[in-house]
Amino acid sequence: MDESAYFPRLVLITLLCMLPSIYCKDVCAKKTPCRCEFPNGTYIDLTPSAKNIPFKSLTSYELRSRGEARLNTFYYHPCHDIMMDIKDSPTWNTCDIASAVCWQYSLWNNTLPDTLTKFQERYYYMGSSDYSELAEDGSYIKYRSQPSHTLVFLVCAESDDRLEIKDLSNPSTIELIFYSRNACLQPDHSKIDISSWNFPLMQIACKTLLSMTNAENSTTTTPV
Incomplete structure (x- = not known):
């Protein structure tokens, strides 16, 4: 030769x-704040989860020292930002703008038997769809809110949409889980x-x- x-x-x-x-x-290429597509045409799209619904929310209860209890309530709306309906405005509220993720943080006194008295409440803005990033594998959406950020992990589930807390141990990285059938990988026969x-x-x-x-x-x- x-x-x-x-x-x-x-x-x-x-x-x-x-x-x-x-x-x-x-790689799942980002098409919208809540939709990404793989090269073979399959995709993940949370758009149906965001149509005509208020925030998805969850609340966790945590006992603390000195007779205190803490309630953490997270509100999540995928795809686009909406305004929170906060009737009694607390002294600290950064969720007074349209957002995708908001954290309601309240402290309660539980020293009296069978009685809880709220003595502090705050709302923290945790990110918007305009400043979000989709993971390359479509496993989570990252919302930035300087100097911290929130990760919402997407889990395929054949049930109604549900939000859960994954990890709050690191204040600079809040981790939530969003269970939804819309988080499942979908075929795209048009491609x-x-x-x-x-x-x-x-x-x-x-x-x-x-x-x-x-x-x-x-x-x-x-x-x-």
Whole structure:
């Protein structure tokens, strides 16, 4: 085999064999604040969870020292921001603008039996859809609220939408979980699946070029 033609052919074979992994990279590209699409056309879309609904919320109760109890209530609205309906405005409220995530933090005195008396309440803005990032694998949405941020992990669930607390141990990174059937990976039949036609063709091209190279090598003789 002519050595001058061997190297370009080797480069071509290498590039063809690498193309499937390049074109079929498993990254969910962000299309909207709550929708991303994979190269094969499948997608995750929380839009149905945000239609004509108020915030999804959850409340956790935490006993503290010195006869105190803390209530943490998180409000979440995917896809776009809405205003909180806060009737009694507390002394500290940064959720007075449209937001996607808000944290209601209140302290209660429980020293008296069967009695809770609220003595502090605050609302913390935790992020908006305009300043959100979708994970490349579609597993969570990150909401920025300087200097902290909130991670809302998306879990596929065949049930009504539900919000849960994952971790509050790090004040700079609040972690929540959003269970929803809309967090499940959905097929998109309107798109051509690149992996369904591109990868086999690349395999055939690689095998063909390799067989041609092997055939030429086997028929090459060394002059006496």
